[in-house]
Amino acid sequence: MFKKYIPHPCRREYFAIILLIAEIVLFSIFVPNFTNPLNFFRVIQNNTEVAIISIGMTMVMLLGGIDLSVGAVMGVVSVVAGNMIERNIGTVWVVLAAIVIGLLVGSINGAIISKLHIPDMLATLATGNIWKAVIFGLLGGTWLTSLKPSFRGITTSLIGPIPVLLILVLIVYAVFYYVFMHTRFGRYIYAIGCNESAAKLSGINVSNVRMKAYCITGALAGLTGLLYIARMGSVEMSIGGTTAIQCIAAVTIGGIGAKGSGARGSVIGTLAGVFFIGFLRNGIVIMGIPSLLENFFIGLLMIICVLVDSINAMRRANKPVVKGA
Numbered sequence: 001m002f003k004k005y006i007p008h009p010c011r012r013e014y015f016a017i018i019l020l021i022a023e024i025v026l027f028s029i030f031v032p033n034f035t036n037p038l039n040f041f042r043v044i045q046n047n048t049e050v051a052i053i054s055i056g057m058t059m060v061m062l063l064g065g066i067d068l069s070v071g072a073v074m075g076v077v078s079v080v081a082g083n084m085i086e087r088n089i090g091t092v093w094v095v096l097a098a099i100v101i102g103l104l105v106g107s108i109n110g111a112i113i114s115k116l117h118i119p120d121m122l123a124t125l126a127t128g129n130i131w132k133a134v135i136f137g138l139l140g141g142t143w144l145t146s147l148k149p150s151f152r153g154i155t156t157s158l159i160g161p162i163p164v165l166l167i168l169v170l171i172v173y174a175v176f177y178y179v180f181m182h183t184r185f186g187r188y189i190y191a192i193g194c195n196e197s198a199a200k201l202s203g204i205n206v207s208n209v210r211m212k213a214y215c216i217t218g219a220l221a222g223l224t225g226l227l228y229i230a231r232m233g234s235v236e237m238s239i240g241g242t243t244a245i246q247c248i249a250a251v252t253i254g255g256i257g258a259k260g261s262g263a264r265g266s267v268i269g270t271l272a273g274v275f276f277i278g279f280l281r282n283g284i285v286i287m288g289i290p291s292l293l294e295n296f297f298i299g300l301l302m303i304i305c306v307l308v309d310s311i312n313a314m315r316r317a318n319k320p321v322v323k324g325a
Contacts, residue, residue, distance in 0.1 A: 013255045013269025020276045027283040034283060041163050045155060045231060047278035048165045049074065049224040050246045051271065054254075055176050056217025057247040058270045061256045062193040063210055065113065065120035069128035070221045070247060071240025073105045075135045077225030078235045082144040085229070091150045098222040105131065106218020110211035128244070136237065144235040155231040165227075169271075177267050189213065250274040252302045 027034045053070050060067045077098045084094045105127070112123040157164040180186040188209045192199045200206055229235065254273030256265035277298060284294045 013266055013272060016254045016269045016272035016276060019253070020272045020279070023276060023279055023283075027279065031283050031286050034286060037161070039282065039286075043275070043278045043282045044163050044166050044169075046282075047274055048155075048169060048231070049228055050243060050250060050278075051169050051274045052172055052224050052227070053217070053221050053243060054247045054250045054270050054274050055172065055267055056213070056220040057244075057251050058254070058256065058265060058267055059189060059213045060120070060217055061248075061251050062189050062265060063213055064193055064196065065210070065213075066248065067109065067124045067214065067217055068121065068244045069105070069109060069124040069131060070217060071243030072128040072131035072135065073102060073218055073221040073240075074225045074228060074243060075235075075239040076105070076131045076138075077101050077222040078228050078239055079135055079138045079144065081149075081226055082147050082229055082235045083138070085147050085149050086144065094149070095226065098226050099219055100222075102219040102222020102225075103215050104218070106215040106221075107211070109218065110214030113214065114207040114210040135239065139235070139237055141237070143237070145233070147229055147233050147235070149226070149230055151226065152230045152233070155227065173267050173271055180266060185209070185212065246277060249298050249302055250277055252305050253277070 033039060053074065057067060057070065080101060081094050081098050084097060109124055109127055112118050112127070113120050154164050154168070159167060180189070188199070188204050191202065191204060192206055192209060196206060228239070250273035251265065251270050252273070253276055254265060254269030254271070256269075280297060281294055284291070284297075
């Protein structure tokens, strides 16, 4: 019944893929050492956390919401996991703690939004600030340093010429691609994002779907906290400060536009958006361009993507209906 809400794979996400390919080609021509395998590995390393959290952000934004707390959730999990590693607690318990904390925080966001009907932006902004205060309290103004988790090798290992991190990201995206495109939960997400009122009338428990989406987003943010520790070997006070903005930018560029624009999206476009931003940041650094221009280009592209979606939505709304067609 709800298959009509699933977007065809040849829509806006193809635009993101074309942008990514064009960017790589241009940087390969004009930026020295850009095509060095070590540089590509560095880009994958630096964007793994954003790539995984962006799946959750895709889910939330398809529902017409937003989650500004994901960076703080990643930070809280990193601090707790870092303290557990310092106390030589087993890896299994560290991983379980990360997932449970992420799920718990995500369920709090989901309950506030779906049960108390507080706007998602205000709710997640508030909880994000609370978790930032928790990070400060747990760290006590100091950093956790010289962390050596047993899973650290996942961030540096290769299988042949392919980084393990890239394989991990592709596996996670493949799983969620299946969830989005071939499960009832995925169809419900698209149905609610397309028309929430119609979804309710069709018998979908919108509150329950939204709750699950925020729980999954929290769990993904928790898991990325472990990856952050493995990659950096430390936890600083400012952890996750820009993560939410990077995820929103990646999802927007990947094909999910303004709320109510009627735009569709998928994890394919999101992944292209993540690495478009990652390679853009990397190329700008290599070229020695001021980092402020990096944010300027990303912000400008986000505005263009949302504007295009809004114009297309208005055209569809004003398109005359042909009777007898």
